[in-house]
Amino acid sequence: MESPHPPPRVDPRIAEALIDSPSSFSFEELAALSSHRAARTAIVTGHAVRLLPNSYVGACHAQSFAARASATLRWLGDDALLSGAAALFAWDALGEAPDRIAVAVGSSRRPRAPDWIRVTRTDVGMPSVMRRRLRVVPLAHALVLGYAELPRDVAEDAMYRAVQQRRLSPQTLKGALEAMPRVARRREIERLVDALSAGAHSHLERVALMDVFRGRPFSDLLRQHTLVVEGRRCELDMYDAATRTAMETDGAAYHANPEAHQSDAERDVLVATLGIQTLRFTYRDIVERPDWCQAMAAAVLRVRATQQGLGRP
Incomplete structure (x- = not known):
């Protein structure tokens, strides 16, 4: 009786890289660590998981926010920014990672995203900030855009804490709100910013x-x-x-x-x-x-x- 073929061996350089970093890799980046054949072996054996086209992460990280956010930004390109609740989590303004990755892209784009990604198309040019190797909108924009994604008490608490910790001012929040003509629950946010300006902490x-x-x-x-x-x-x-x-x-x-x-x-x-x-x-x-x-x-x-x-x- 012939012995079964042993499973293909994953190149240790690729295996270690996939464990070391929760960030995503393109196929060429995996191959650059060893060879194209070794990269394909890592994928076939499940060591590298394909989350999105040409976006691979280590199997141990595949369910993490960091891996999914990184893969999303790689897939959508340099003009994409983490937005809303995803950006708030990257800013440490939320205690729990959101189930969906919110991302903002230009209004001319119409990507077909899986259910775990929430794409917002916008004409508003928002500054890009690097936060833990992720491109994100500024904290003020994240608070405004994330307000409608979150339960009201969670969204309000995030704003109060950001101001109380002096990470931004009510005036900065007001400026971000004014820069975005179309924002869900705008009236509520305006009242909240007015209260923050008046000195409310909760x-x-x-x-x-x-x-x-x-x-x-x-x-x-x-x-x-x-x-x-x-x-x-x-x-x-x-x-x-x-x-x-x-x-x-x-x-x-x-x-x-x-x-x-x-x-x-x-x-x-x-x-x-x-x-x-x-x-x-x-x-x-x-x-x-x-x-x-x-x-x-x-x-x-x-x-x-x-x-x-x-x-x-």
Whole structure:
């Protein structure tokens, strides 16, 4: 009985390269590591996986974001840029890789892409930035374009964190939005950018700023006001300097965080040494009974104004 033929041996130079890098290779790049025959052997044996025409990746990386994004950009050419949620992940602005690779190309192109690629055709010339060997749109453009791809809370949180971490400014976001005439959910993004410009650091603060604590009683509120007391930096969501009244909005996660309770209790005591009274409104209060929050805050401001002889209406 004849022994079966042994499986073809993969050239170790190609095998190591496919393991070492999650980036994609063209056939010629694989062949350049050894020979055309060795490149074909790597493909036949499954060591190199073809994701797209002339885009091969190591089998161990084939399901990864890095490999799929690299293959997509190779396939679509130099004018293609990662966009939306894919660009946000490349910018470390999302915690989980998106299921689909969003990519922007020129409006004259009509590529037939597989389901795991989302192609957007655009006339808007967007700058190209290299991020981890991938061509991506700038962070501001990614936040604007990715907004409609993501659940609202995830998209909003990405914007808040980018501004809070000073990776960009609300003005930069506004400029990116103005540069793109056709953007899904534009009104929502505009309201969010307005809230960021006003100093909101979270969805809850946005609701408080834009919908609850507005109008005459609150027109003099300072947003995100910083105080230093006993050497500690204290950030106040909203502060009425005339009556020395601070107003804080506590998010849903706050109640499950004992450390946050302790830190904020200490802070409230510290600012009280300056004669500042702190009003705290919970997530449930702001969302379920905004009129009550508004009425209570206005009442406290009136009382404290009267006590201090300010004569505020």
